[in-house]
Amino acid sequence: MRSQTLPACSRCHQDQLLSVANMPKTDAYGRRIQLELCKVCDTDKPAAAASTNFLTTAGGHDLSRAEEASQLMIKWTREGMAAYVWYWEDPPPPQPVLHRRGRAAQTPPW
Numbered sequence: 001m002r003s004q005t006l007p008a009c010s011r012c013h014q015d016q017l018l019s020v021a022n023m024p025k026t027d028a029y030g031r032r033i034q035l036e037l038c039k040v041c042d043t044d045k046p047a048a049a050a051s052t053n054f055l056t057t058a059g060g061h062d063l064s065r066a067e068e069a070s071q072l073m074i075k076w077t078r079e080g081m082a083a084y085v086w087y088w089e090d091p092p093p094p095q096p097v098l099h100r101r102g103r104a105a106q107t108p109p110w
């Protein structure tokens with residue numbers, strides 16, 4: 001959502017939301033999880049506070065810091081989803097490639 005169209009925060013009911021993210025998961029009641037990033041309510045959450053700081057300072061308008069913004073949003077999303085006992089599963093590390101010693105690589109029979 002664009003900041004001009006954000007609703008009031010559902011927790012403090014003030015117009016202090018910086019971002020809202022609709023998650024592809026539901027809560028224990030079957031409602032779609034909607035994460036809110038609020039300048040007032042999220043100061044005690046490390047990733048949310050870092051995102052708030054970024055967005056309320058020059059970082060939020062500096063395109064050269066887009067990668068930093070992306071990483072902060074991912075951390076905020078992980079932190080927010082953890083409150084609903086959802087977590088992001090990291091992909092498995094790359095598997096080692098086996099090579100046969102002393103022979104050139106062979107073309108598979110298919």
Ligand SMILES: [Zn+2]
Nearest residue numbers: 009012038041
């Ligand atoms: Zn709030």
